[in-house]
Amino acid sequence: MSLIEEIQKRRTFAIISHPDAGKTTLTEKFLLFGGAIQTAGAVKSNKIKKSASSDFMEIERQRGISVATSVMAFSYGGKQINILDTPGHKDFAEDTYRTLTAVDSVILVVDCVKGVEEQTERLMEVCRMRNTPVIIFVNKMDREGKDPFDLLDELEEKLNIKVRPLSWPISQGQTFQGVYNLYRKNLNLFKPDKTRIADEVVKISDVNDDSILQFLSEKYVSNLRTETELIEGVYETFKIERYLSGEVAPVFFGSAINNFGIQELLETFLEIAPPPSEREAESRVIHASEPKMTGFVFKIHANLDPNHRDRIAFLRICSGKFERNKFYHHTRLDKNLRFTSPASFIGNDKQVIEEAWPGDVIGLFDSGNFKIGDTMTEGEDLFFKGIPSFSPEIFRELVNRDPFKTKQLEKGVRQLTDEGVAQLFLQQPGNRKIIGTVGELQFDVIRFRLEHEYGASCDFMPLRFFKACWLTSTDKKMLEDFIRVKGTQIGYDKDDHPVFFAESEWALRTNQNAFPALSFHFTSEYKRAGNLT
Numbered sequence: 001m002s003l004i005e006e007i008q009k010r011r012t013f014a015i016i017s018h019p020d021a022g023k024t025t026l027t028e029k030f031l032l033f034g035g036a037i038q039t040a041g042a043v044k045s046n047k048i049k050k051s052a053s054s055d056f057m058e059i060e061r062q063r064g065i066s067v068a069t070s071v072m073a074f075s076y077g078g079k080q081i082n083i084l085d086t087p088g089h090k091d092f093a094e095d096t097y098r099t100l101t102a103v104d105s106v107i108l109v110v111d112c113v114k115g116v117e118e119q120t121e122r123l124m125e126v127c128r129m130r131n132t133p134v135i136i137f138v139n140k141m142d143r144e145g146k147d148p149f150d151l152l153d154e155l156e157e158k159l160n161i162k163v164r165p166l167s168w169p170i171s172q173g174q175t176f177q178g179v180y181n182l183y184r185k186n187l188n189l190f191k192p193d194k195t196r197i198a199d200e201v202v203k204i205s206d207v208n209d210d211s212i213l214q215f216l217s218e219k220y221v222s223n224l225r226t227e228t229e230l231i232e233g234v235y236e237t238f239k240i241e242r243y244l245s246g247e248v249a250p251v252f253f254g255s256a257i258n259n260f261g262i263q264e265l266l267e268t269f270l271e272i273a274p275p276p277s278e279r280e281a282e283s284r285v286i287h288a289s290e291p292k293m294t295g296f297v298f299k300i301h302a303n304l305d306p307n308h309r310d311r312i313a314f315l316r317i318c319s320g321k322f323e324r325n326k327f328y329h330h331t332r333l334d335k336n337l338r339f340t341s342p343a344s345f346i347g348n349d350k351q352v353i354e355e356a357w358p359g360d361v362i363g364l365f366d367s368g369n370f371k372i373g374d375t376m377t378e379g380e381d382l383f384f385k386g387i388p389s390f391s392p393e394i395f396r397e398l399v400n401r402d403p404f405k406t407k408q409l410e411k412g413v414r415q416l417t418d419e420g421v422a423q424l425f426l427q428q429p430g431n432r433k434i435i436g437t438v439g440e441l442q443f444d445v446i447r448f449r450l451e452h453e454y455g456a457s458c459d460f461m462p463l464r465f466f467k468a469c470w471l472t473s474t475d476k477k478m479l480e481d482f483i484r485v486k487g488t489q490i491g492y493d494k495d496d497h498p499v500f501f502a503e504s505e506w507a508l509r510t511n512q513n514a515f516p517a518l519s520f521h522f523t524s525e526y527k528r529a530g531n532l533t
Ligand code: G4P
Pocket: 017, 018, 019, 020, 021, 022, 023, 024, 025, 026, 045, 047, 088, 139, 140, 141, 142, 143, 254, 255, 256, 257, 258
């Protein structure tokens, strides 16, 4: 098969949701369709139960599961589908944000009872930054939830995106009858059944066609007719280009646990979701169809076995063909590397692969060469854009508890932050280390892993910072003055860029007014982030 055919075949995406909306259930149903698993229950939820948030065994279990389920590849309807898994727990949100840089589109799951939840909003912000095409699946229609029109308004308002229903629910909860597919003009009738496999679809030419009365009572038909008329009047006609540019999100309704509406979602997804296309690097745009291999690392996973220090770096192929045993250029280190056993993941099995294509994600065994964001090429000196770091929300100073293990601590902290467990900022003089995370759990992970993998022990001193802001300035002197004046509130990130630790939103505004030439950014990807002013 040619490179173009391989690209056209691939769909690489992530399923995202607020915890408990049904991401794991939906993933499992997709895998059942693809034949990648045979029985329900085979996909383990990678959620850490709230009650066990500081249980180390639970952390280890999470890490074990997340490597096994990092990428789930299967084929369906002639397409090669790569689902990239994202951790459910909010403390691992940064990991999810990075995974979103490696996908070509997203399916967002929303619980019809709870509507748009906090984590949903944040995840969508990341998708909006990159104009990632999004399909929304409103789940749990077998429950009494919000009114579907209210839900659509809420989606538009909170997620800052236009929506367009492609299917429409006929009642919900106890009286849920099924959905009418506005796109294909067919009726999918609901019977609660956790063991059902495929949708039972009835073709009708139109909701106004009276043959619909064979399947639904008059009351439901009359409501459906009014509501579909309203939809056609209020929402713009679905245009695939508007979906592909990330401006409009098509919406489907269903029930993942009952395998209802999943096939219709999957089939429409395969019809409209984009194959791998182009990616921006710092120097130019790279097209997936370019013959030379390029790719970037978006996730690093440490080996669970402490006797084997190697890690798995997950490389997303962006262009060309990747081949086993061929030398590739690591652009940050300016070094050529060869991989003897690159792995792909099918269901829960890992397999050594001979080749991989754009859109594929492969695991490379790594003895410490990779950091998140690293680019591999066939020699060209380029760096992919778009692996941003987001401002952490919790800050602690790392204090060494065992001076005889300083080297181990330094090494451990460097490696863990390269893996993206947390962000490290250095303060001078004295190399003071500030660790920033989005959740408390990361501090437990760091302490546990420093002890078990590096033999080092540490304490964390709480710091009362509100955000870390990356600094840029149109006036070099003003930036230098600011850095000098702010002293203990300045640190340097992994790329040695200056960062300001603000104590409060108010303090940030005051500083912005006092130093007007400075820009304070909440993500390291300055150009897309926009300023605070
Ligand atoms: P997550 O990965 O997004 O966190 O959610 P997950 O799929 O684990 O689903 C969360 C809970 O919602 C699960 O129940 C699951 O069974 C249930 N669920 C998923 N889809 C539907 C649906 O369409 N209708 C209804 N009524 N429930 C649904 P649980 O009690 O937390 O877990 P379990 O004991 O069922 O595994």
